[in-house]
């Protein structure tokens with residue numbers, strides 16, 4: 044199964060993609076995670092992307108496309124994937140189509156996680172990420188068992204540099220400018236399904252899983 048996960052910053056794209064990928068036994072591909080990994084390893088892409096990310100802006104399309112193209116050359120893609128954070132604009136959606144066409148892969152579903160602004164700000168300013176396995180936590184909504192440490196690998200948790208309120212607002216502005224075109228694009232292809240993501244993460248996951256198994260309609 045090949046799924047695109049769309050939604051504003053803080054909608055829970057990463058949270059839901061990780062859980063769903065585990066459930067469906069497919070790969071989770073997050074362009075945000077890949078860019079942060081490049082930044083950590085100080086690759087030339089990481090150095091180029093850093094400033095855009097810290098300012099809440101999109102990294103230039105051609106840089107992200109090249110990175111994604113390389114990721115799609117890995118063999119695990121054959122088992123299916125959940126693409127989280129890509130595409131972010133129409134140009135990226137068309138680039139993705141070209142990449143996938145060459146591999147004779149098609150997208151089955153585009154999941155759109157709709158979320159309200161107060162929820163987004165509360166989630167992102169409270170998010171903590173594991174420095175080891177990148178698992179997501181939230182200081183109130185999903186706290187780790189031991190304060191400051193990952194439940195899964197016991198590495199320290201950190202706050203992303205773009206998770207302050209000013210940068211979150213900028214990321215939201217950038218998102219709002221592009222999202223309606225993207226939504227229309229996938230609606231026209233009859234691929235888009237929308238879920239309210241303001242609810243508890245487990246409830247959202249259950250609704251998505253029920254929809255994917257064909258037992259329910261996306262109802263919000």
Ligand code: AP5
Pocket residue numbers: 050051052053054055056057058059074075076078095096097099100101102103104107127128129130131135166167169170171179180181182184185205214240241242243244245247
């Ligand atoms: P990226 O890392 O993709 O950030 P984002 O899109 O802003 O999304 P987030 O990761 O902030 O949110 P999320 O929806 O994944 O929420 P999460 O599950 O973590 O991109 C970062 C930057 O990289 C971009 O700004 C850009 O510069 C660059 N970039 C990336 N892709 C690019 C592209 N394609 N083109 C150009 N540039 C690109 O959840 C958030 C918090 O809420 C967590 O703490 C979680 O525990 C909690 N939470 C989640 N769901 C729930 C729930 N249902 N109830 C309660 N709490 C919840």
